[in-house]
């Protein structure tokens with residue numbers, strides 16, 4: 001059985017999903033869970049992209065031991081140097097360096113001739129291998145590249161020391177048959193190819209990312225790249241959970257397997273969905289809410305008689321299970337902590353105490369505390385940790401024939417700020433009032449709301465993105481009431497904006 005390595009880029013390509021902005025703590029939570037899932041290589045970020053990315057790659061590289069950790073760099077010495085600083089303490093420092101090889105990217109984006117691209121690629125791989133024991137080289141937009149040129153540049157970067165060669169379908173253009181043919185062509189036309197691992201990196205623009213990745217395996221790929229839940233740039237990346245489960249269920253055909261601990265799949269998927277705010281479609285393969293539900297009578301009858309009549313994947317295989325312990329107001333600390341650990345959260349004693357107090361408050365208002373409620377509690381706690389502005393009071397007057405008016409009390413340290421304003425709707429009235437309290441101009445770029453669980457006592461979760469002259473910041477708020485959740489999300493984004501501005505100000509002083 002062929003062993004396939006899984007390279008997870010949820011924290012890099014996944015974070016390139018529009019609207020996703022993970023903070024330091026959230027990235028650590030995801031990295032720890034990816035390690036538990038059994039991912040071989042975690043791409044923790046793009047260290048040269050920002051101070052925040054640098055810090056999280058560095059931290060993840062120093063704490064994760066069960067998976068290799070890598071970071072992305074352009075083919076420029078500065079990016080490689082920054083990546084080295086972030087990764088040098090990992091067990092086996094590994095760099096992912098890329099350069100585009102398609103005529104369209106070379107001519108219009110890089111403004112380099114093919115010869116210059118080969119020269120740069122070779123020079124940068126040589127430069128990187130002086131420090132990094134493992135260098136992965138990616139031919140960006142490989143699938144729209146001229147194949148003889150692709151074979152030439154790959155031959156040369158292998159000579160320069162690359163140990164892994166990645167063939168990305170950067171724009172999600174290729175079909176399974178063609179992708180397989182590219183791997184076959186490279187195996188036949190790159191004389192030193194036996195020295196490296198061949199990797200596939202697919203995007204889902206035409207809905208073929210999983211099929212293309214599997215085709216690559218049939219034609220010699222030994223590493224597959226993707227993200228959890230398939231999140232990523234534009235239509236997203238290949239879903240690693242789909243590929244791993246497809247290989248497991250159809251090992252008769254693929255004769256290949258991954259090292260994933262498959263029962264960790266659902267938990268990982270839930271964690272990524274909650275922390276990124278990217279909702280999973282109910283019919284999503286492997287991890288969607290409906291993936292194991294049977295709705296129609298004939299199917300239900302069949303499953304009751306013999307589950308395999310309509311189930312090719314057993315729910316237990318990927319960690320989908322009914323929890324026998326129902327959490328509510330009579331639950332104690334042990335059950336509470338056990339469930340948090342089961343959901344993938346590592347909580348210290350101090351954090352547990354304050355979370356437990358919040359849990360009891362919630363249990364007084366709600367009959368049953370679900371996993372989604374627990375996610376919301378933990379997120380709320382993480383969000384609330386660095387509060388510069390705190391919501392102290394909120395009142396909204398709404399009537400069908402009146403202009404909505406909001407009154408808000410904000411606290412900044414000892415200072416109390418109180419204002420009132422109107423708006424076309426209740427949320428706008430709150431946001432106008434908050435802008436007045438803050439005495440600064442902010443643009444609301446995005447506002448999204450979803451309910452956590454159904455029913456009248458469901459929690460509301462709001463995501464916002466705001467912009468000012470200093471940049472953009474996202475925020476989340478969770479509450480029983482949609483207006484309170486809206487206010488909290490806005491204040492959370494303002495607090496993050498303040499943190500960004502303070503970091504920038506400190507950098508300028510230095």
Ligand SMILES: CC(=O)SCCNC(=O)CCNC(=O)[C@H](O)C(C)(C)COP(=O)(O)OP(=O)(O)OC[C@H]1O[C@@H](n2cnc3c(N)ncnc32)[C@H](O)[C@@H]1OP(=O)(O)O
Pocket residue numbers: 013016046048049050073074075076098099100109110111140170233
């Ligand atoms: C296919 C992918 O997913 S690639 C990864 C994409 N991810 C990201 O871009 C997220 C992180 N990016 C960033 O934070 C920024 O783009 C940075 C910090 C990397 C660079 O920022 P800036 O220096 O302001 O450059 P900007 O992003 O505007 O333009 C990119 C530059 O890099 C060049 N470039 C692009 N790819 C590469 C490469 N692989 N190697 C070398 N140079 C490259 C472009 O040609 C352009 O150069 P130019 O300024 O000479 O025209």
Ligand SMILES: CC(C)C(=O)C(=O)O
Pocket residue numbers: 013072098138139140141166168169170171201203
């Ligand atoms: C950086 C590379 C590997 C990439 O994400 C792509 O080409 O899609």
Ligand SMILES: [Mg+2]
Pocket residue numbers: 013168170201203233
């Ligand atoms: Mg990509």
